[in-house]
Amino acid sequence: MTTETNPRGASFIDQILDATLSRRRFLGGAGALAVAFALSPRATLAATQPRAGDDPAGTPVGGWVVIAADGTITILYGGAEMGQGTSTGLAQAMAEELGAKWSDIAVQNAPVSASWTTGVPWTTGGSSGITRHIAAMRVAGAQAREMLKAAAADAWGLPDTSALITIDSTVRNTWTGLSLPFAQLAAAAAAKPVPASPALLKTGQFVGVSVPRLDIPAKTNGSARYGIDVVIPGMAFAVVKNAPVLGGTLKATPKVPAGATAVVNLGNACAVVATNTWAAIMAAKQLSASWTTPADAASNGSAAVLATAQSLMASGAGLVVAEGNPASATAAMGATATLDQTYFLPYLAHAPMEVPNTTVVPTYDLLGTLTKLDIWASTQSPTGVKAAAAALVAPGVVINVHSTLLGGGLGRKIETDYPVHAVKTALGIRKPVKVIWPREEDVSHDQYRPMALSRVRASIDPTSKLITAWSNRIVSPSIAFQRGRLPASGIDGSGIECAAIATGVPYVAANPNHAVEYVRHPSSIWVGYWRSVGASINVFVVESAIDELALAAGMDEYQFRRTQLLASTDPRAPRFLAVLDAAATLGGWSTPVPAGRARGISLGTCFGSVVGEVVEVSAPVAGGLVVHKVAVAVDCGNVVNPNAVEAQMEGGVVHALSATLWGQITFTAGKADQNNFNKYRMLRGREMPVVSTTIIRSTADPTGGVGEVAVPGIASAIVTAYAKATRTARIRSLPMFPAASTMAG
Amino acid sequence: MSDPGPRECLMTVFALNINGQAVTVDCDGTTRLLWVLRDILGMTGTKYGCGIQVCWACAVLVDGQADKSCGLEIKEMVGKKIVTVEGIGATPQGARLQQAWIDEQVPQCGYCQSGMLCRATQLLAEKPKPSAGDAAGMPNICVCGSYQRVQKAVLRASGQ
Helix, strand or coil: CCCCCCCCCHHHHHHHHCCCCCHHHHHHCCCEEEEECCHHHHHHCCCCCCCCCCCCCCCCCCCEEEEEECCCCEEECCCCCCCHHHHHHHHHHHHHHHCCHHHEEEEEEEEEECCCCCCCCCCCCCCCCCCHHHHHHHHHHHHHHHHHHHHHHHHHHHCCCCCEEECCCCCEECCCCCCEEEHHHHHHCCCCCCCCCCCCCCCCCCCCCCCCCCCCCHHHHHCCCEEHHHCCCCCCCEEEEEEECCCEEEEECCCCCCCCCEECCCEEEEEEEEHHHHHHHHHHHCCCCCCCCCHHHHHHHHHHHHHHHHHHHCCCCCCEECCHHHHHHHHHHHHCCCCEEEEEECCEEECCCCCCCEEEEEECCCCCCCEEEEECCCCCCHHHHHHHHCCCCCCCEEEEEECCCCCCCCCCHHHHHHHHHHHHHHHHHCCEEECCCCHHHHHCCCCCCCEEEEEEEEEEEECCCCEEEEEEEEEECCHHHHCCCCCCCCCCCCCCCCHHHCCCCCCCCCCCCCCEEEEEEECCEEEEECCCHHHHHHHHHHHHHHHHHHHHHHHHHHHHHHHHHHCCCCCCCHHHHHHHHHHHHHHCCCCCCCCCCCCCCEEECCCCCCEEEEEEEECCCCCCCEEEEEEEEEECCCCCCCHHHHHHHHHHHHHHHHHCCCCCEEEEEECCCCCCCCCCCCCCCHHCCEEEEEEECCCCCCCCCCCCCCCCHHHHHHHHHHHHHCCCCCCECCCCCCHHHCCCC | CCCCCCCCCCEEEEEEEECCCEEEEEEECEEEEHHHHHHHHCCCCCCCCCCCCCCCCCCEEEECEEEEEEHCEHCCCCCCCCEECCCCCHHHHHHHHHHHHHCCCCCCCCCCCHHHHHHHHHHHCCCCCHHHHHHHHCCCCCCCCCCHHHHHHHHCCCCC
C-alpha cells in the first residue's frame, strides 16, 4: 500500500486528507480486509437506550475493522474520544468478538463523510459513548470473524466453518490444530458475504478487563492529534471575537487591523485572520468593531436573573406540575413542614482544556463555485457539525467531517456554534483556515450550565422517620426551550431530572404527596449541557434536603437514607441501597472520624448508573476547606474497563469539586464577569483528595454510562461535611467560596 | 472582508535550539514561543490552554526549567535550550515519566499532559526522589482530574 493513487482525481486536499486514514486506501491495497458496512436496523436499535429528558438524541453507528498486511487490526469507531476511554472500550468489545490479540489492536475515529456515513447521527452525549455503540461493535466484530473463518475454510478445503475458531488474531482448525493468521486471510475474507446475524460470543476475554487504553501512549509524547493540532499546508489562522454583550451582532464589518490579513463578519462575531495564531490574537486586540446591544441586556445581569427567579418562585407564574399533586403534598405537611429551604446554583462554564476550534478546507471548481468542505472539528457531534455546515452552503456541496481527539468535551463540544464560525470564515476568505476561540471567548460565551433556584418543603413522620410529603419547585432556564425543543407540556426533562422520582433516587415510591413543579426562567443567557446536565442541579438540591431532614430527624445521614430506601416500594430501591452501603463501607462511615474532620454522604444517579459518595473534610482555617478523601461506589451495570471507570470517577469528583468550591459565571448587563482560569478556578494537584472507587458488579441492564455520574453527588456531601466540621450554618448557595474563585499561575 | 494591504511587521530571523536541533524561524520577535512551536514549526505537542500563564498546559523546558511558553517572547529564546514534550523522551527522567504515565494510565483527554510531563521532568531532574507533596505541588491544571494518577506516576518514575 505504498503507492496510493487518488481514484477521484480530486484536488490536492484529497491527498492530504486522512493521510493516516481513508477508505480507498484500505480498499485499494491488496492483502487488506476492510469491512465497512451499515449494521442491520435491529442491531442499531438494540444498542439504543431511552434517555430521560431532552438530552441530545443519537442513534448508534456501526464499526469497521481493517486488517493490515502487517497484522495490525485497526478498529474504527463512531463517537468522540474526549478522554473517557470510549475508543478503547468499544475496541474491547470488537476485539473480543473477532478473537484478536490485544497487542494487534489500533483504533481510529471514522470520518463522517459521504463514503463513510451509514445515515445515522453520531453524537456523544449523555454518557453514551459505550452504551450506544457497544452492541453494534460486537456485531461488527462477529461479522468480520465469520468472514475470516469462511476464508480459512476455503484455504483448508473445508466444507464449512464448524471446526474453526478465532484466537490471538488467527483462525484455528480445532481438528488439526493448524492456524492461519488474520493478515493472510484478509484479502479472501473481504470478498466473503457479510453475515447478517452472526453469533455473539461474549467471551469476557477483554470486556470487563482493565486493558491499557489505546490512546494513552500518544498522549505522553506530543503525537496525539487533537482538533486544534490539525495542520493543513498553507492554511490561515483565525481567532474569533464574539459580540461582547450576549446576543449582540456586528453593525458593520470592521476594518482589517494591523497584523491581520482579513476580518470576516460572522454576524454574532467576527473572525480575525492572520498568518499565525499569535498575530491573530494581537490583531484582534486592535479590532475596532461596533456591536448592537440586545434589548434584554439589562435583564441578563446576575442580580436581575436572581430577582426574576425569586419572583417566579413566589408567584409560581407559568409553573407546570411535573409530578405528584402539590396541593395534596402541602395538605399532607400539615401546619408546619419539617423542612422549608431554598437552594441556589450558579451558571457554570465548561472550560475544557482544549478550547473550541475547527479547521475548514473549502474546495472550489474552475468556475470558482464551492464543491466541497472538509471540516476537522474537535466535536462531540460530527453529525451535528455536518448538518450545521450543510445549512450554510448550496445543496450538493460535499461535506466531510473528520473527527479528531478532543481535549475534553464536558458537553461544550456538542454545540455547533464554533464550527459554524469556522465554515463562515473559510467561505469568507476562500482558503483553508484554522479558527479557534481564545480562552477568553470560551469562558465568556459558553452555553452555560443553567442557574437554578429550587425550594424544597418536606415532612417526615416523627416516629418512623419516613418522608411523608415532599414538594420541590424548580426555577431554572430551559436548555430545551432555547433550542425550540420544549415539549407542549412545558416540562423540561433535564430540568427535572433526578428531582422526579422516576429519574432520581427512589427514597419513596411515586405518590401524590411527592410533587415536583417546574418554572421556566426566561433569561436569554445561553444555556447548554454541562457534565451531568440536570442531575448536577437537582441531586445537589435533593441530597441537601435529605441531609437536612436527617438532621431534623436526629438521625445519621447514612441511616436516614437507609431507612427511606428500606421502606420504599419502588422496585429500584434495592439497587440504590446496595450502592449506598458500598459507599459507606468504602468511606469508613462507621469508623471514628479523625479529630477535626467530618464526613458527608450522598446518593445520586444519571444516565443509567447509580453512585454513592462519602467525603471526608476538615477546615483547618476559617473559610478554608480541605477535602481529604472521597470514596465512590458505582453501579454502572456491565463494566467494560474497570480502570477507565475508576478514572471517570476520579475525574468526576475533581470536576464537581471545582464547581462546588469556586465555580460560577456571573453577568453584568449581558456580559460575563469571568473569562479565563484566573477568574474561573480549577482544582489543582495540591488540592486533590485521595479518591477510592469500588465498582459494584451488578447485572443491571442496560449498562449505564460513567462519564458524568460521579459529578452530581459531590456538592451536597461536601456542604454537609463542612457544616459539621465547622459547626456553622449549612451553605445552600453554590459556590461555597465565591471570594476564593480566582487563581494565579 | 476587505483587502488588508501590505502588512507592517518587524520580521526577524531567530536561531533556536529545540530538542537538540538547530532551527531558524522568521517572525516578529514578540511572537510567543507557544505559537512559534505550534503554528510556524508545526510542533503541536505543546498546547494552548489559557494564554495568560495560569494553566501550564503550554509548559516547556527552557534551560531545564519548566516555563509557560504562552508568555515567552521568541527573541528571548535565542541561545537557550528548549525542550518540548516531543523531546523529553531523550532525557532519562522524561523517558521514565512517559512509561510511568502509561503504567499508571494517567491521561484522560491528555491535553494538559504535555505541560504536566515537562514540569515533572524538571522535578525529577532537580529532585530524583521527590515526595508525594512535591508531585502534588505541580501547578498544572488538569480539568479531567488526573492528579491522583500523576502523583503516583511521578513516584513510580522515581523508583519509589
